[in-house]
Amino acid sequence: METFGRYLDLHELYNEFINSKFGTLMEYSAYVGCFSQTDKISHSHKATREYLEHILEYLTSFLYRTEPLQDIDKIFLKLESEFEEQWANEGILGWGNKGTEKESEIDLDYYSTVEELVELGPEKLKQALAARGLKSGGTVQQRADRLFLLKVTPLEQLDRKHFAKVPHTKDGSNTAPNGNAFKEDMKKEIALMEVKMKRLCELLDEAFVRTKENAEKKLTLTYEEMEAEREEEEVQVDTESDDEEQQIYNPLKLPMGWDGKPIPYWLYKLHGLGQEFKCEICGNHSYWGRRAYERHFKEWRHQHGMRCLGIPNTKNFNEITSIEAKALWEKIQARQGVNKWRPDLEEEYEDQEGNIYNKKTYTDLQRQGLI
Structure with missing residues (x-):
């Protein structure tokens, strides 16, 4: 079960793996742990390609459903362009061609009898025969006999019954002379699927971790507990969906908290949220609680109201919420006018004889030439 995208459901792939020729018997939790290690699987079986196709199909579907904003086509397009370059340079891990060709080459000049070839073992003989396009099946003795024929007979003159069957297209033409080109295309296709699969595994790394932990946890549970x-x-899940649909019961009209539910009543009383403060300057807007009331004097609504009245929003008008603030401002302006320093009357000047005059008198006497 995927449990709404929380876990990966790999049971079908697991059954396919353990029942295949290339698979091994293991626990489901162990399979999840080594799921992405397809490079350890033998690629000589036809079922390997189908298995990788099924993996790629499921992982792509899972990613589409759990992360719909991921542009998988764009990811694959980039991977394919990088893959082509790496494949040409034989930079794909586990898919180098040069090494395998050298390993499959057997110089028959060094062997004088079939028994010496038998000692090489079945795998080396199989690789050598496959590299030459010959049948690679049968016992070790049969493989050695077939390969030893090349010591006395050139490959071109060898009887066609010793050659492996070559796949044909619908029009009857060979798709791969000696089977090499066809095998190369198959290898390339499988390698590309592996690269795509590993990229998807990286994107779903967290889901794989959760799946493995869940599988290991289930090993310790009985059937009844599961x-x-x-x-x-x-x-x-049902209760969560029901809770979302139900209307919230709030008879006391308590304010909503961060979780979308009414806050506790004791918190409501603690902050005095039952007290209403109205401000005429803010257009008779109500503020609930002392804290909200004190904070509103520095907020935009109150500042805008003060600007409309032509009053500066200073400390002198703190805690004042009525329109009478305008009368108070006029009184302050008048008081500031009386106490204001007037330089023409209060600035003092001294003449040569030491007489003191204010600025206005001194200027008048100076104009008349009396000073």
């Missing part, structure tokens, strides 16, 4: 856990998850 059933109870599954039912609990289903009930939890």
Whole structure:
């Protein structure tokens, strides 16, 4: 079960793996752990390609469903362009061609009898025969006999019954002379699928970790416990959906908290949220609680109201919420006018005889030439 995208459901792929010729018997949790290590699988089986196709199909589908904003086509397009370059340079890990060709080459000049070839073992003989396009099946003795024929007979003159069957297209033409080109295309296709699969595994790394942990956890549970856990998850999902649909019961009209639910009543009383403060300057806007009321004097609504009245929003008008603030401002302006320093009357000047005059008198006497 994927549990709404939380876990990967790899059971079908797991059954396909353990029942295949290239697979090995293991626990499901172990399979999840080594799921992405397809380079350890033998690629000589036809079922390997189908297995990789099924993996790629499932992972792509899972990523589409869990992360719909991921542009998978763009990711694959970039991977394919990088893959072509790396394949040409034989930079794909585990898919180098030069090394395998050298390993499959057997110089028949060094062998004088079939028995010496038998000592090489079945795998080396199989690789050598496959590299030359010959049948690679049969016992070790049969393989050695078939390969030893090349010591006395050139490959071109060898009887066609010793050659492996070459795949044909619909029009009857050979797709791969000696089977090499066809095998090369197959290898390239499988390698590309592996690269795509590993990239998807990287994107779904967290889901793989959760899946493995869940699989290991289930190993310690009995069947009854697993059933109870599954039912609990289903009930939890149902209750969550029901909670979202139900209307919130709030008879006291308490303010909503960060979780979308009414805050506790004791918190409501602690902050005095039942007290209403109105401000005429703010257009009779209501503020609930002393804290909100004190903070509003520095907020945009109150500042805008003060600007409309032509009053500066200073400390003198703190805690004043009525329009009478305008009358107070006029009184302050008048008081500032009386106490204001006037230089023409209060600035003092002294003449040569030591007489003191204010600025206005001194200027008048100076104009008349009396000073």
